[in-house]
Amino acid sequence: MKDCKREAIVRAAEKEFMQKGFEGARMMGIAKRAGVGHPLLHYHFSTKEALFHHVVKEKMGLLSAAVQVSLDDSDKTLAEKLASAISSHFDFVRTHVDYIRFAIREMEKHPALFETAKSEAQVKLKGIVDKLQRELDAAAERGEMPATDAELLLEDMIALNVFFHVAMPALKNIKNSAIDDSYYEKRKKENVDLILHRLGLSQGGSIPVKNIVK
Numbered sequence: 141m142k143d144c145k146r147e148a149i150v151r152a153a154e155k156e157f158m159q160k161g162f163e164g165a166r167m168m169g170i171a172k173r174a175g176v177g178h179p180l181l182h183y184h185f186s187t188k189e190a191l192f193h194h195v196v197k198e199k200m201g202l203l204s205a206a207v208q209v210s211l212d213d214s215d216k217t218l219a220e221k222l223a224s225a226i227s228s229h230f231d232f233v234r235t236h237v238d239y240i241r242f243a244i245r246e247m248e249k250h251p252a253l254f255e256t257a258k259s260e261a262q263v264k265l266k267g268i269v270d271k272l273q274r275e276l277d278a279a280a281e282r283g284e285m286p287a288t289d290a291e292l293l294l295e296d297m298i299a300l301n302v303f304f305h306v307a308m309p310a311l312k313n314i315k316n317s318a319i320d321d322s323y324y325e326k327r328k329k330e331n332v333d334l335i336l337h338r339l340g341l342s343q344g345g346s347i348p349v350k351n352i353v354k
Contacts, residue, residue: 145174145176145180145184146184148174148175148176149170149171149174149176149180149181149184149185149191150191150194150195150198151174152170152171152173152174153165153170153173153174153185153191153192153194153195154195154239155173156169156170156173157192157195157242157246158238158239158242161242161245161246161249162188162192162246162249162250162253163249165188165192166188167181167182167188167191170191189253192253193253193256193257196243196253196254196257197256197257197260199236199239199243200257200258200260200261201261201264202232202236203229203232204261204264204265204268206228206229206231206232207225207228207229207268207294208264208267208268209228210224210225210227210228211224211225211268211271211272212271218275218276218279218284218341219336219339219341219342221275222293222332222335222336222339222341223332223336225297226297226300226301226328226331226332226335227328227332229297229298229301230301230327230328230331231328233301233302233305234305234324237305237306237308240302240305240306241306244306265294268294269290269291269294270290272290272293272294273289273290273291276288276290276293284340284341285339285340285341286339286340288339293335293339296335296338297331297335300331300334300335301331304327304331
């Protein structure tokens with residue numbers, strides 16, 4: 141029962157923070173959304189800062205897991221792993237786009253609030269980057285692709301996927317065609333193809349390095 145109440149509090153806090161920002165959010169408002177009394181809220185989270193840290197840490201953990209699971213699949217080729225990681229990240233951003241917009245906005249206003257979660261995420265990210273770098277280096281040594289910086293590659297993935305979703309309100313205003321699930325799938329495939337082609341890879345194999353567009 142306690143776990144259910146705690147989960148209700150976290151979900152209520154997520155909505156409160158995203159709608160009102162850190163400054164505008166109130167513990168009483170979160171308690172009301174969660175359907176719990178103020179004492180129970182403080183039993184689980186003593187301060188608004190502690191609850192905010194929990195929400196941010198949870199989202200960063202989910203994002204890291206979505207990418208890491210794809211890259212750790214030993215049954216897939218490097219190209220298939222990258223395609224899966226890009227796709228998983230795209231789907232995560234689509235599902236959590238309101239949180240992404242909120243995080244971008246709040247990081248500018250209150251960078252210190254994100255420091256603890258960022259430090260923990262950086263430790264996980266380093267493990268992902270180091271493992272991916274070894275695979276990229278091995279593929280480059282085999283002549284399957286040019287030498288590539290794993291950290292920059294992940295930044296490319298983030299930039300492509302995040303910008304598309306954050307810019308979606310503007311895109312809806314300028315596009316004549318409908319933006320539905322098929323459009324999102326088309327955009328996701330385009331992002332995968334853009335990155336794989338730059339690396340000289342495809343999900344069906346590799347493009348000779350000499351034929352890669354510079």
